Amino acid sequence: xxxxxVLDQLEPGVAAHFLNANHTIGDMHCAxxxxxxxxxxxxxxxxxALLVAVQPQRELRKxxxxxxxxxxxxxELGGATDPEALRATMRGYYDEMRTILERHGGTVEKxxxxxxxxxxxxxxAHEDDAERAVRAALLMRSRxxxxxxxxxxxxxxxxxxNTGLVVTGTTPGRDFLVxxxx
Numbered sequence: 001x002x003x004x005x006v007l008d009q010l011e012p013g014v015a016a017h018f019l020n021a022n023h024t025i026g027d028m029h030c031a032x033x034x035x036x037x038x039x040x041x042x043x044x045x046x047x048x049a050l051l052v053a054v055q056p057q058r059e060l061r062k063x064x065x066x067x068x069x070x071x072x073x074x075x076e077l078g079g080a081t082d083p084e085a086l087r088a089t090m091r092g093y094y095d096e097m098r099t100i101l102e103r104h105g106g107t108v109e110k111x112x113x114x115x116x117x118x119x120x121x122x123x124x125a126h127e128d129d130a131e132r133a134v135r136a137a138l139l140m141r142s143r144x145x146x147x148x149x150x151x152x153x154x155x156x157x158x159x160x161x162n163t164g165l166v167v168t169g170t171t172p173g174r175d176f177l178v179x180x181x182x
Contacts, residue, residue, distance in 0.1 A: 028053065034107065034123045059167050064121035065133040066166075066182045067106060069097065069140060069159040074114035077153060090114070092147050093155070097140055104136035105129065109178065119178050122168050130163045137161050 035046035120129035148155040164182030
């Protein structure tokens with residue numbers, strides 16, 4: 001049971017406290033997996049790691065590995081394919097790429113049209129992030145054939161992998177954004 005009392009029914013001092021307070025419910029991000037968890041949780045709801053309140057960081061300089069991939073000929077594919085069929089194909093492509101990247105420890109930063117950009121080293125860095133990124137890229141290439149076969153459409157993937165120094169914003173509750181040559 002949950003007891004609820006209307007603010008008007010509270011004692012005058014208590015009601016004033018709630019009306020004048022600047023309460024916000026913040027989310028905590030797991031340091032181990034990056035999962036967003038409601039305030040008050042002690043353990044991550046995704047991986048079970050102990051949650052530790054961390055002061056938000058504005059920007060960090062980090063060495064990360066970026067994976068960028070896109071489909072060749074997607075403009076022609078869009079013109080020759082029914083929009084609903086194209087959407088189903090792209091959804092399968094995005095889901096497959098996201099799964100591969102996340103299983104290897106990458107964070108998908110964005111999908112842009114037919115392109116996927118992922119970062120290895122944000123929010124959690126591993127000493128083998130570059131190797132993880134290359135392994136993910138190789139698997140992405142081989143799995144694209146399965147996506148293309150299921151949809152009976154020709155898909156060709158171009159992938160670039162680069163490691164370098166970036167500035168990253170890792171403020172909890174906001175998107176990751178890396179800026180730099182990598």
